[in-house]
Amino acid sequence: MSFNLTPVLTAQWGLDQSWTLGAYERADGYQALRQALDMEPDALIQLVKDSGLRGRGGAGFPTGMKWGFIPQGDGKPHYLVVNADESEPGTCKDIPMMMASPHTLIEGVIIAAYAIRANHAFIYVRGEVLHVIRRLLNAVAEARAAGYVGRNILGKSFDLELTVHIGAGAYICGEETALLESLEGFRGQPRLRPPFPAVEGLYACPTVINNVETISSVPAIVRGGAQWFRSMGTEKSPGFKIFSLSGHVARPGQYEAPLGITLRELLDATGGMREGHELKFWTPGGSSTPLFTAEHLDVPLDFEGPPQHGSMLGTTALQLFDETTCVVRAVKRWSEFYAHESCGKCTPCREGTFWYVQIYERLENGTATEEDIETLLDLSDNILGRAFCALGDGATSPVTSSIQFFRDEYVAHFEQGGCPFDPVASTVFAGASA
C-alpha cells in the first residue's frame, strides 16, 4: 500500500455515545477552542492560510483566504454559515459526521466565528435527516450549557449565538447564495455575483459560508498546527479528506485518507469491486463531476488531479458502477434529478434539463436517433456556463462524459430498440433473488 489511512475527523465515530459532550471532551474536545481563544483572530486566519486547508464542499477554495476576505472594522454584523445541506448525489460524509460527532463541527464553528469576528453563526442542515438534526440540536444545547456558546465564552469578551436552520428538501440550497436566500425566508434561488457573500451575504452583511467537513477540520488544525496538517496530502492539496466509497464495491463506506490517493489504491485496500465484476464507470466527486472509467484509476484524487483529466474532485463521492450497469439509464436518472431540482430561475438550466429528460425517454424506449445524441451535446453547450450557478453545469457533466466514453452504448439503444441491459443484474440482491 502506498498510502496510510489517516482518521482524524472520523477517529471518534465509534466511541460509545460519541455524540455527547462528555465523550467529546474525554477525547480532548474543546481543547482547540481554548487554544484558539488565546490567539488573536488574525493569527487564526493566518494559521488556516498556512495550513493550506481548501474547501471540502467541492470548489476547493482556500479557506483561510475566504476568511481573510471579510472586511474588518466595517461596523456591520458578520455571519458564519455552515453548509450542511449535503445533497450532491453520492455524497455521504457530512451526514455521518454530524450524527456521530456534532461537537467537532460546533467547536470548528466557534473558532471560525471568532476568527472572522462573527457573533451569530448558522448551521443550515438538510431536512431529510431527522436523527442528525436531533444530534445537532442536542449538541448546540450542550455547548450552550457548558459555556462554549453564548455570552463571554470561556470568560473572554467573545459572544456567539448559534442557530440550527433546517432545510426542506431542495438540492439547490447547497449552492451558497441559494442557501442564503433560503435562510432569509425566500425560495432558494441563487443570487448574481458580485457582490460576493464576503461583502454582501446574509442580510447583506459580510458572510463566510463553509462546508461541514471544512469547518470540522479546523479544531485539528488548531491543535496540530499547519505543518502537521501539511504532513498529509500534497503540496497544493494538503491534509486529510473523507472519501465516500459506494456502489458495486466489496466494502462501501467512509475512508479518511490524505488527498492525492488514487482510486486504484483505495480499491486495492478495500477488496475491490463486488466479486466477479469489473469497474465500468465512476464519479470522482458526485454526479456533477464528469464520469471517469477504468482508464482513470491512477488519477491522484486531489484538487489538481481530476481537472487534468476532464473532471473535478468535487466532494470525493466515489460512486462506482460495474459492467452490469447501463450508463444511459444512470445518466437518465441523474438528468431527471437535475430537472427536478433546477430552481427555474435561469432558462438554459430550466429548459435544458427538461429536454435532457425528454431525449433520455426516447433513448430508453428505443425511438431515439443519432441526431438525438447531437442534440444532447448541443443542449449541453447551451447550458454550460450560461446560468447563475453551477447546478446546470453539473447537469451537463454526466451527459457529455458518458457520450464521450460510451457513445456505442447510446447507439445500441436505438439500434436494438431499447435498453440492452438487464436491470436485475445490477441490483445488490441479484444473486439472492435469482
Add this chain to the structure above:
Amino acid sequence: MPQQPMSSDALPMVTLDPRLGPAAVASDPLSDDARQRVRELGAHVIARYPRSRSALMPLLYLVQAEQGYVSPDGIKLVAEMLNLTTAEVSAVSTFYTMYKRRPCGDYAVGVCTNTLCAILGGDAIFESLKEHLGVGNNGTTPDGKVTLEHIECNAACDYAPVVMVNWEFFDNQTVESAKELVDRLRAGDPPAPTRGAPLRTHMETSKVLAGFADGAVNAGPSAGPASLTGLELARERNESAPAMRQEDGR
C-alpha cells in the same frame, strides 16, 4: 419579536393548484388550540433570527405538525405572524418538497431512486411497493398509514438501497425487507430504523424539523457499520494520522 398580525380580512384566500386534488383546496381550518400552539412556539422560532422572515421555514413545519400538511389556513396563519402576504408564504411553501400540500399518512415512506440506489435495487423496491400498497407516487393507503414517494439522494449511498420513513434511515433494503417494513407500519408495529430513534408519526416529526428537540437524541448508534469501515481498516492495517506536536506550525 413577533410582528403585529395583520387583520385576516385583509388577506386573500389561497387557492392551490387544482391538479393537487380536492383535499388541498377544501376548507380545513386550524383549531383554536392549534393556532395557539403555533403562535406560542412560533414566538421562540422568530426569536432565533435577527430578522423575522428567516423564521418562515420553521413556522411552516410548525403548521405541518398540526395538520400533517401545509394547509391554506396554515399559510394564512404564518403570513399573519410574519406580516407577509399569503402569496409570499405560499411561494416559499410550494418551492420545498418537504412541505406537504395534501394530508400525509402517519408514515411517509421514501424510496431513494436517485441513480446509485435505483441501480442497486431502489427501482425494484419502489415498483414493488407501489404494487404491494396499491398506490402511486405520493399516494396514501386507504387506512391513512402510509404515504409512498420516491426521493432523491439522501446521503447514505454506502448503505444503498435506502428507504426513509419519516426521514429516519432504513439501510440496505431489499424488495422483501421493504414490503415487510410497510406491512409492519400499517399493522401498528413499526420497526426501529437502522440508525435513528423509534419512529414518530409524520406530524410529530415535523415539530422536530421546526427545531424542537423531542428527547430521542440518545437512541440509535453513533454510526452504522459502513460509516466505520475506514476506521476498521485503519485498525487492521495499524495506521493512523501522524501524531500532533503542539508547537508545529506556529
